Structures are given as C-alpha cells and as structure tokens.
Amino acid sequence: MSSVAAGVGQSTNESTAAAVAEAISAARSKLGDVDPALVFVTATVDHDAALVHQHVREKLPGAAIHGITTSLGVLGSGGVALGPKGAVGVLVMGSPDGTATFGVGSAAIEDDGAAAGAAAAEAMQAAMTSPASVVLFNASPGLEEDVLTGVGSTLPDVPAYGGSAADHTIEGLWSVFTNDGIASNAVSLAGIGGNVRVGASFLVPYDTVGDSATVTAASGRTLQTVSERPAAEVLGDWVGPGIADQVQHGGNILAQTALNPLGLQLDDSGKHFVTLHPAQVDADDGSVGLFAVAPTGSTVCRMRSTEDRLITSIGELMQQALDDGGMKPADVRAGVLIYCAGCAGALGAALHEGLREHLAGELADVPLLGLCTFGEQGYVPGTGNVHSNLSLSVVLLGDG
Amino acid sequence: MHAAATPANAAGKLGTIARRLRLRRRTVPARVLARTKREAGTEPLCFTSGVAGELFWITSFVESKKTAFAVARLGMYTGLPLRSFTETSEHQPLELARAFKAVLNLLDTAEQRELEAYLQTHLGHPVQLYDPSL
Numbered sequence: 001m002s003s004v005a006a007g008v009g010q011s012t013n014e015s016t017a018a019a020v021a022e023a024i025s026a027a028r029s030k031l032g033d034v035d036p037a038l039v040f041v042t043a044t045v046d047h048d049a050a051l052v053h054q055h056v057r058e059k060l061p062g063a064a065i066h067g068i069t070t071s072l073g074v075l076g077s078g079g080v081a082l083g084p085k086g087a088v089g090v091l092v093m094g095s096p097d098g099t100a101t102f103g104v105g106s107a108a109i110e111d112d113g114a115a116a117g118a119a120a121a122e123a124m125q126a127a128m129t130s131p132a133s134v135v136l137f138n139a140s141p142g143l144e145e146d147v148l149t150g151v152g153s154t155l156p157d158v159p160a161y162g163g164s165a166a167d168h169t170i171e172g173l174w175s176v177f178t179n180d181g182i183a184s185n186a187v188s189l190a191g192i193g194g195n196v197r198v199g200a201s202f203l204v205p206y207d208t209v210g211d212s213a214t215v216t217a218a219s220g221r222t223l224q225t226v227s228e229r230p231a232a233e234v235l236g237d238w239v240g241p242g243i244a245d246q247v248q249h250g251g252n253i254l255a256q257t258a259l260n261p262l263g264l265q266l267d268d269s270g271k272h273f274v275t276l277h278p279a280q281v282d283a284d285d286g287s288v289g290l291f292a293v294a295p296t297g298s299t300v301c302r303m304r305s306t307e308d309r310l311i312t313s314i315g316e317l318m319q320q321a322l323d324d325g326g327m328k329p330a331d332v333r334a335g336v337l338i339y340c341a342g343c344a345g346a347l348g349a350a351l352h353e354g355l356r357e358h359l360a361g362e363l364a365d366v367p368l369l370g371l372c373t374f375g376e377q378g379y380v381p382g383t384g385n386v387h388s389n390l391s392l393s394v395v396l397l398g399d400g
Numbered sequence: 401m402h403a404a405a406t407p408a409n410a411a412g413k414l415g416t417i418a419r420r421l422r423l424r425r426r427t428v429p430a431r432v433l434a435r436t437k438r439e440a441g442t443e444p445l446c447f448t449s450g451v452a453g454e455l456f457w458i459t460s461f462v463e464s465k466k467t468a469f470a471v472a473r474l475g476m477y478t479g480l481p482l483r484s485f486t487e488t489s490e491h492q493p494l495e496l497a498r499a500f501k502a503v504l505n506l507l508d509t510a511e512q513r514e515l516e517a518y519l520q521t522h523l524g525h526p527v528q529l530y531d532p533s534l
Contacts, residue, residue, distance in 0.1 A: 168476055169480065255505060
C-alpha cells in the first residue's frame with residue numbers, strides 16, 4: 001500500500017462554487033477511499049478568495065487547507081489554465097497506509113516577519129505526528145526573507161520550498177489560504193513528513209554576465225545607490241536603451257528586466273546567486289524597487305537569460321528533483337511547481353507550450369499543481385533556505 | 401514589495417506623457433479633435449479625452465484574438481485592472497499610455513493594425529497605437 005496518494009484538479013468555470021467543485025471532484029477521484037489530509041489551494045484573484053476557501057472547506061471538511069492566489073493562471077502538464085473569469089486549482093493529498101503525515105500552520109505577518117515565521121512553524125509542527133521532512137512555504141510578498149529566518153529558527157535544517165502570493169496587476173489583491181481562512185498579509189506552511197520520499201529542486205535560470213557593483217545605499221527592497229550612483233542609472237547602463245525612458249521619467253520595468261535582472265551573490269564562491277527582479281524606477285531619486293532585499297554592502301551583478309532557457313528550465317528542474325529524490329516519474333505521487341510570474345509574463349504563450357512539452361510522457365501523469373508567484377523560496381545547499389525572484393522550484397513526493 | 405509611485409512622481413509622469421500626447425495630437429484627424437473639444441468643453445489633455453471605453457475594447461480584442469492569459473499579462477505590465485473597465489469607463493492619459501505601450505509589446509504588427517481598425521469600429525473615430533516613450 002502507498003504511503004502517499006494525491007489528485008490534482010483545476011477549473012476555469014466562471015462560477016466560483018462550480019470551479020471549486022469541478023477542481024475538487026477531479027482531484028478527489030484519484031484518491032479513492034483515502035481521506036484527504038491536506039489540500040493545497042490556488043486561484044487567480046478573478047475569484048473571491050474567501051468564497052474559494054468557503055467552498056473548499058465545505059467540500060473537504062476534514063482536510064487542512066493551505067495555499068495562495070496565483071498570477072496569470074494555474075499551471076500543469078496541460079499548460080496554463082485561465083479563463084475569462086480566472087482559474088482555480090487544488091492538489092489534494094492523503095496517506096493510504098497512514099504513515100505519511102501532513103500539518104499546516106499559519107500566522108499574520110504584520111510588521112515582524114521572523115516572529116510570524118516562527119509562530120507558523122511551531123503551529124505546523126505541532127499539528128504533525130512526525131518531524132517535517134519538507135515545508136511548503138507560501139506567504140504574502142514583502143518580508144519573505146525575515147519569515148524564512150523565523151521558520152529556520154524553529155525548524156533548522158528543514159528545506160522549505162514555495163512562492164509568494166500573487167495577483168495579475170501587482171495591486172496587492174493577493175491572498176494566502178490558511179486553514180482558518182484567507183489573509184492578505186500572512187504566511188502559511190504545510191509540512192510533510194513520516195514515511196514519504198521527497199525530491200526537490202530550486203533553480204535560478206540565469207547566468208552572470210560580468211558586471212558587478214556594490215550596493216552603497218538600500219532601504220528594505222528599494223535599491224537607492226550602487227557604486228555611489230543612483231541605482232536606476234547603473235541599471236540603465238546594464239540593461240540598455242530598453243529602459244532609458246523609465247530611467248529618465250520613472251515607471252514599470254518588469255517586462256524589460258525579466259531577462260536582464262540583477263543577481264545577489266550568496267557567498268564568496270561566486271557560484272551561488274539569487275535573482276532580483278527590478279520592478280519600478282522612481283525618477284525623483286533614481287531608486288529601483290525590487291521584489292527582494294539587496295542589503296547595503298552586498299554585491300549585485302548583471303544577470304541574463306533567454307526565453308528558450310526559461311522554457312527548457314522546466315525540464316531541467318523536474319529532472320533535478322527526480323534525481324534529488326532518487327525517483328522515476330512513475331514513483332511520484334504528487335508535486336507542487338512554482339514558476340515566477342515575471343518569467344511567465346515574459347514568456348507569454350510559449351510557457352503554455354513549454355509546460356506541455358516538458359511535462360509530457362510519464363510526467364504528464366504526475367498530479368502536479370503549478371502556480372505563478374511574486375517571489376520564490378527554496379533550499380540552497382550550504383546556504384539554507386533563500387528568497388529569490390525570477391526562479392523556479394518543484395517539490396515531488398513519493399512513497400517512503 | 402515594490403516601490404510605489406508617489407503622488408508627486410505620478411503627477412510628473414502624467415505631465416510628461418500629456419506633453420507627448422499633445423505633440424501626437426497634431427496627427428489626429430481634425431474631426432476627432434473637434435469632437436473631443438466639443439464633448440470635453442475645454443482644451444483636451446489628449447486626443448481621447450471625452451471618449452470612453454478604449455481599455456474595454458482593447459481588452460475585448462486581446463481576449464478574442466489571443467487568450468485570457470494574454471489579458472492577464474497585459475494587466476501585469478500595465479498595472480491596470482483591465483477587466484473592471486466598461487464601455488463607458490474614461491481613462492487618464494497615463495493609463496492609456498501604459499496600455500498602448502504594453503499592447504505594442506504584446507501584438508505583432510498585423511495584429512496592431514487589426515486592433516486599430518477594431519477600435520475605430522467601436523469608438524467611432526480613428527485610433528493610432530504608438531509608443532509614448534518614442
């Protein structure tokens with residue numbers, strides 16, 4: 001008998017009630033008689049998140065709820081699912097022989113990310129009957145670095161993978177689905193442990209180009225000066241004429257920097273980076289808004305990728321995770337795919353085809369729920385759990 | 401998460417784009433300008449002042465020509481709640497400038513011409529897409 005069973009479902013039905021019902025019906029059918037223990041919920045903000053939560057609770061009263069809203073659609077082996085009124089997706093998991101354990105914990109973030117992370121981790125672990133082997137980390141955008149620090153203080157050495165809640169328009173319309181309801185500024189953790197095999201991968205599909213510079217002033221996620229120059233000027237030199245107008249007048253540079261972001265060196269080896277996605281130029285002071293922190297004194301560098309690489313990375317990511325868990329596709333019972341919304345936006349329709357191409361064959365049969373997020377988190381060997389932008393991650397679960 | 405534009409900064413950007421739109425206005429047929437002036441009652445900020453529904457019809461076109469995913473991408477790159485707009489929604493020049501720029505990145509040349517014809521049909525006057533940063 002298996003230790004892990006799961007089913008995935010998604011729907012683009014315009015009615016929230018019908019969309020949740022369709023998605024859960026499809027997912028639930030794969031579990032047979034197994035009681036659902038955990039449901040990972042996602043939906044685009046076209047749906048009322050509170051209604052989504054309410055309907056999920058009604059359909060699966062015994063399952064712990066965890067998740068976030070996704071940008072641009074729900075991802076899977078069939079490509080990108082999004083209808084005129086949005087999309088809903090669920091991954092329902094249980095343990096046929098009762099030897100795999102699941103638990104969730106959440107906390108409001110308010111202004112102390114570390115405290116929220118620690119509280120959520122304590123609640124999550126308390127809900128489990130065995131230590132977590134892996135944590136699915138999902139939070140509102142803003143303080144993920146601090147939240148990860150708090151999680152790490154409670155659960156040292158437990159790898160965490162996930163993504164940040166998202167909407168379509170970066171208006172703050174996102175929600176976190178917790179077991180108790182929805183929240184706009186919160187963290188939810190789902191722990192999986194016991195008799196379960198975990199294969200995971202966290203991928204930054206960019207290379208350094210050569211230019212690097214020291215951050216000479218930064219405040220939170222705003223990069224003010226680099227090498228004593230306004231950050232926008234330096235970025236303008238690196239990215240080129242594509243953002244010249246924004247450097248001069250200010251504005252959104254998400255599209256132009258998706259393939260030309262910044263990198264933050266994680267150590268002195270020069271090998272490990274996280275990616276920082278420049279989002280907005282403030283023309284008044286030449287500062288650049290990011291989706292992650294680049295502290296004063298750190299080294300940022302110029303990164304580059306191609307659309308083709310962002311696509312082929314899906315296959316690379318899956319293979320790395322399979323290797324990590326010592327699994328073949330047929331061994332995988334469930335998976336959660338996180339794909340940066342910035343990358344997805346840059347790719348457009350190519351993402352749809354890329355998912356179908358790289359999640360084909362035996363991988364097409366894996367119950368895999370995919371989300372587009374506004375920040376990604378993953379485990380880097382030697383460094384620990386990190387927050388990044390423009391990244392991909394996947395967690396695959398198999399029988400222990 | 402990201403730097404929000406301050407009101408002062410937004411006003412500065414609005415002024416810049418409005419100045420550019422005034423320059424472009426010279427290429428707009430006199431009939432449209434006359435109609436715009438008559439409806440708005442004052443010197444128009446841009447050639448579409450007093451005309452409503454541009455973003456509703458752009459969204460409608462992208463949805464029919466592309467996908468809902470393409471509409472969501474357009475929303476991401478404009479920061480505008482496109483699906484909330486109706487045929488009677490009126491837009492600021494800054495919103496239109498953002499939308500025009502994003503739609504030029506989203507559509508190929510043939511689709512851009514098709515969109516211009518589509519907008520003319522639904523808005524009742526010629527519309528020329530252009531990148532306000534050029």
